[in-house]
Amino acid sequence: MQIQGSVTFDAPPERVWELFNDPEALRRATPGCERLDKVGEDRYEAVMSVGVAAIKGTYKGTIEIRDKEPPHRYRLAIEGSGSPGFVNIDASMEFVPAGGGTQVNYSWDVQVGGPVAGVGQRVLGGVGRWLIGEFFKKMQAELRADAS
Amino acid sequence: MATRYFGQPIKRNEDPRLLRGRGLYVDDVQLPGMLHMALVRSPYARARIRRIDTSKALAAPGVVAVITHADLPANLQGPLPPLIPHPTLKHHKTQFALAPGQVRHAGEAVAAVVAESRYAAEDAAELVEVEYEPLPAVVDMEKALEPGSPLVHEDIGTNVAAHYTQVVGDVEKAFAEADLVFEEVFRPDRGQAQPMETRGVVAVYDRNLETLTIWDSTQAPIRIRSGLAELYGMRANQVRVIAPNVGGGFGPKIMMFYPEEVLVPWLAMKLGRPVKYIEDRREHFFATNQERDQVHRVQVAVRKDGTILGIKDVFLYDTGAYIPYGLIIPIVASCTLPGPYKIPNYHAEFKAVFTNKTICSPYRGAGRPHGVFVMERIINRIAEELGIDRVEVRRRNLIQPDEFPYDVGLIYQDNAPLRYDSGNYPGLLDKLLKLIEYDQWPARKEQYRKEGRYVGLGLALYVEGTGVGPYEGARVHVEPSGKVWVATGVGTQGQSHQTTFAQIVAEELGVRVEDVEVVTGDTGAFHWGTGTFASRAAVVAGNAVALAARDVKAKALEVAANLLEASVEDLELADGQVRVKGAPQRAVSLGQVAVAANPLRGTIPPGQEPGLEAARYFNPPQSAFSAGGHAAIIEVDPATGMIKILKYAVVHDCGRLINPMVVEGQIHGGVAQGIGGSFYERLVFDENGQLLTTTFMDFLIPTAMEVPDIVIDHQETPSPLNPLGVKGAGEAGVIPVPALFVDAIEDAFSGYGLRFREVPLDPNRLRQALAEAGVPGAGSTAA
Amino acid sequence: MKPPRFRYFAPTSVDEAVELLSTHADAAKVLAGGQSLVPMLNLRLARPEVLVDINRIESLSYLRVEDGHLAVGALARHRMVEKAPEVAARVPVLQEAVRHVGHVQIRNRGTVTGSIVHADPSAEMPAVLALLDGSVRVVGPSGTRDIPWQELFLTYFTTTLGPDELAVETRFPLPPAGAGWSFMEVARRHGDFALVAVAALVTADETGRVKEARLSLAGVGGTPVRPERAEALLAGQALEDDVLAAVADAVREAIEPESDIHASAEYRRHVAGVLAGRALRAAMERARRGGEG
């Protein structure tokens, strides 16, 4: 499942890059992220309760920031598994100057497996898109909160 | 003359119990102290198992045992026994009871949890921690053949399990001499039988009697019995397998073995308590065998008058992760393709390909729908190319009634020559055209078009190999009460054997059908046999029943002759009596004869066996070939791609009919499954081998709103190969449906050059194709 | 497929229910008809720690026509609405839509309000709520409030109801007298979730032109959609082909459907426009006949 899009942040790439490398901000912005513990350079263990309404699953896994090219781009590698199955995400994020701000172009390759994949196909795409949208909204909020 | 039972639409003996909710299905078996098994299944299509930690699961409430591959005894650790070998099947890879270090399809069993209830077992199954190392999966059978493709079984260095070719005549010559040559590619997709009852196994071991009793929703209890005895190192008579009422089979319930079938009895012995496993519907989607996906590349050589000179069909058969059932499906596919037509030169070649998907084994039709789909698409293409009516093209290629037995020139699934025993194909075609009013169709179609409606007529013919060997047997026994007790080895999953076999006996012994009790699928009642598949039960077991009944009749006459002091020639069996012809007052009841045949004192004539009883076997020399034709009129809404079937007609020839009502019921059900497989039911895997359709919310079995009324006409061409002259009818309904379905839709849009090469279709695909073809109302295709 | 463990409460009053919800908050889930929730429990995809079963709150099992609304209590089953004469007489589009909900066994248990707050974007009831500009009345620790549909639906299965709030009533404003209506749906099989569903409401002037027209769609995104521009286009128009073509385009612009294995986004876009036209014509036909069923 491919989910692409772009979001603008009104801060220069350097600042946005910082934000997208701040574990605390990432934790707060990631929907359902309960824990995010640094276990190495750019490597985190996470516990996330992901889903919508009653259909939520708790996934344990790792988040890794790869192929860093500050402040231009990096890749997020997310691997999680839990009772509803597993989720593997390979997300490329690109930070492009746009006016005074930054346009973040993202392309998420989301792989879902196990029970939830076999039942949820009707809505997985839409829900995934929505969750990713929420993530970026919250990151924008993080930036604003920081600015104020 | 005595009442006739054979050939009559007689109400079923099995129904009163079923209607009262008193059937006995495997899940209805409840034993004191019974434990319940749930399985931990791989979420990955292909992965290495790094580590399994069962400690949390073992600690969970109500848990009695948690088993992984390492805990299995040696005899259950290896690959499970292959079912049907074949000389060209080089790599006969079979499934495991529990995955040994690697999983090869999503849903493969990794660990077994046994607990006091299924609820507790499922709770604990979630606590089994399995650490997987995911590997790239092979999902598409064509990609599986590309160099560098991941391998489902690394050790064999290829994804090709077998490569098999059969040739009739001189195909190259045919193509050289042809006026018209063309090529097509056809892609039937994957589906599943989905009986309303999932699979289930219950086992209990009696330590005192040292006997293992198993209730199994299988179509082949005797094979399972023999196989398990061998696997566990027991005598066959220590193992009793009962297939009680089975809630639909349609093929996948004749597997040997599903992991659960070896795990549950072993756990029952190991734990000393009865154990039950009932597959749930979600499991059924990936743990029960599937079928149907093939890719056919076919080349055709035709003369300009439409007669077919030669066909070269090279296809791939996706067998999934393992191939226990061997090559039956692709062999049947290539042997069914010629159908009722004369194909003097025919090259049939296939590769069986491993992929990281659920195992394939026969599902109702078992390759026949594929062969018919390809052949009937070819005929229509010829009609289009040469501007000859599609029915006329069929006529010009049909095998004629005086050409039987007709040797197709291939070797069939039973390793016997593919020789049609009898038939009248032009007769079938004529009846079919009458039933669907083909002569009035052009005018009607024009009228519809005037009204702006897109309505098409589709038709398809087929020949179906049925009643394959090797054999079945039956015992017929008359009780002192005069009631008759029949036992045979085949299992039954709704085919009405308790009635049709009773009719055969009633006909021979002159008793009422309701006085004949038929026991099927219990190795304790009859322990020789093969199983219920390939539309064979009525043919093979039915004739065994007839032979046994005739022996009983002969014996009854002999014994009664003494009692009545009459000669055998003067006696007849009727109304439950043996009586003197013309003097019905001189009679003894069959019960009295049974008593006399089994005296408690006195003597029995030398050579005679005690009791009014006989057991006989029937081994058909080869298959008997049923045939038929279906036609349908289908309307399409081009704006939505939704369809409505306005009429559905079937003409069917399965030799002599034992019970027309039952045969028609079989056809109705087959057609409904065919409609499902043509427009509704598809198993969808993503690029990683995840099955996306594991509920009835996404795998769409037709409801009463989607299945039309079905008109049926019969033709009876008896088979010369068996005493009853019968042929099989179990699969007939499903076989031609995809072919005629697509034909009807193409006909509805004739003039737009639409050609469908894939089934199932669906509203989305259909609307898309119509839009691309520029059909008004279908809209643009711009995304 | 057996549900995971949970604790079960069956309050007999709204206050009791709300109290339970505020105690257990996110850990709790309301069980009404259960026709969507219980399958998810059986599949172990939903795993609330606490179930608050409101089926014992008999006071919530009602249908009332009051102050210009059809008020549907939280325990009114689909079947109750389907059979109610006042629904047939006053809100026939709702009755027609309810007939498309699952099958009789589902409609005998499932509730209209439950279906709405479950917020399945392919479901019929939310689309009708949107068509009629309805709202849902909820009770929470801080009292009662009405949530208009525009503020109710966030996305797939997600509403603005608080975890401690209980939906007690759905309020459908009665359509204007003489309004024509239509509900049309394309689903793979009878009773399946809509690939696309369109509800239409039309009032006509004496010349047979549209006075006011409303459209509401399901299956075309994360929430039900009212295509405002399409509705605006219709005002004062006769339903000629060119008008309907423009409306269809406007409808297709107003939606952002997803693709799934049954239908591509493109299919849904196309069919949404087609059904909109058909529904409008059918609604206008009824409007001309004075809005009777």
Added chain:
Amino acid sequence: MLPESSRHRIRVTVNGQVYEREVEARLLLSDFLRYELGLTGTHVGCEHGVCGACTVQLDGQPVRSCLMFAVQADGREIRTVEGLAPDEERLHPIQEAFWEAHGLQCGFCTPGFLMTVEAFLRENPDPTDEEIREAISGNLCRCTGYVNIIKAVRLAAEKLRAGR
């Protein structure tokens, strides 16, 4: 980790007989009928509310017993296929009709159909074929293609009307 699961004492009337049991909250009504009461005529086909095999009547109306918890049936009336026939000798007219019209093959889906049809014909004693199709569309059958089931419902309606 899973929460504890509450247990509840319930009193349910099934086919006119009162049963009192203590059940775990999560016990499905279908499993309660089959395993607690031994009424195995109610079959379980999908456990997600689509196939209709588990259809029983709750206070006279057909419902999916796999989508209800036993505890929810406390104080309610359940009717299952075992409660259909008047006695050991006679079948219910709908059962007779299914027998005569060959409306069943493997018999697994049959109890669900019977419980659906019984309620349907009470409401609609003289249905059209289209109404019959709609009424049974919540019950899946994989054997019969529905052709003979529809025939059976038509026949059952006649029998019931004649009996009235």
